[in-house]
Amino acid sequence: MRKRWLVAMVVGLGLVVAQGAQVGLSLSTLNNPFFVALRDGALQAAQKAGVQLVVLDAQDRVDKQVSDIEDLIQRRVRVILVNPTDSAAVVPAIQKANSAGIPVITVDRSAAGGKVAFHIASDNVAGGRMAAQFVCELLKKKGQVVELEGIPGTSAARDRGAGFNAYLKESCPEVKVVARQTANFDRAQGLSVMENILQAQRQIQAVFAHNDEMALGALQAIKARGLKIPVVGFDATPDAVKAVESCDLAATVAQQPVEMGRLAVEKAVEIIKGSAVPAQTRFIPVPLKLVSNSRCKW
Incomplete structure (x- = not known):
């Protein structure tokens, strides 16, 4: 009986400790539906x-994110969740949190250093390979493709590109990337970059964009020229899924940003309640799937 009472008291104490505690969430940008969904989760x-x-909201600015994290440290939040604008540039800010004794959890994008308790994200390399396999099969293992890259320095851009290109090299060598350019995960830049590529490259059979915003921008440029080129995105944002359903976008690799946000907060709460902080970063993967439409003809 006494043992049950002690267990109940400890559980109750954990709930009290969590109630009202502050957790900080530093996002790279809220000018992107993916990160809005992550925040909502x-x-x-x-x-x-x-x-x-x-x-x-760091507004995709490294200096602002560093300042934001320093602000969270000053507020003495119990845990800081970080979605890095730049994986390397965020390291000094994470180290400051480490020195202040505040646990850090990275979400969607990893950090290149500092002590991080958990990293919650999709396997972006696997997602890049998934996109490459779809493109390879669509083109019957031969053709010329364009790759629109995300923000340089982000783990998401690096890993998605690595997975995509590794699959082509290993399994589909006759599908060649004839143009590779950054559009910084931005729809407007995806449009302008794709316009320039279409002027320089006359024979393009497919496009892979590291996120849906760039994919939708590229699609706009392609449509403006009266062309029909399959575009594959990444994230499965609502706009992208609608575009797949209407046979405008060929496919998108579906992440689960709401789930990422939920898991990040749940891990933060576990830490606040007294769970041990891992000595090394624990990666918690969030499943991926390809969203395509078999009714579409390409």
């Missing part, structure tokens, strides 16, 4: 757990 989990989530 985090907010829902925070509300359920009774913790206060402080959300800061």
Whole structure:
């Protein structure tokens, strides 16, 4: 009886400790539906757990994200969740959190250094390979493709590109990347970059963009020239899924940003309640799947 009472008391104490605690979430940008969904998943989990989530938008600026994290440290939040704008540039800020004794969890994009308790993300290399396999099969293992890269320095751009190109090299060597350019995960830049590529490259059979925003921008440029070129994106944002359903976009690799946000907050709450912080970063993968439409003809 006494043992049950002690267990109940410890559980109750953990709930009290979590209630009202502050958790910081530093996002690379909220000018992207993917990260809005990630934030929403985090907010829902925070509300359920009774913790206060402080959300800061870095607006895709490294200097602002560093300043935001320093602000969270000054606020003495219990855990900091970081979606890095730049995997290397964010390291000094993470190290400052480490020195202040505040655990750090990275979400969607990893950090190149500093002590991180958990990394919650899709396997972006696997997602890149998934996109490459789809393109390879669509082109019957031969053709010329364009790759629109994300923000240089982000783990998502690096890993998605690595997976895509590794698959082509290993399994589909006659599908060649004839143009590779960054559009910084941005729809407007995806449009302008694709316009320039279409002027320089007359024979393009497919496009792979590291996210849906760039894919939708590229699609706009392709349509403006009266062409029909299959475009594959990454993230499965609502706009992209609608475009797949209408046979405008060929496919998108579906992540689960809401789930990422939820898991990040749940891990933060576990830490606040007294769970041991891992000595080395624990990667928590969030499943991926390809969203395509078999009714479409390419």
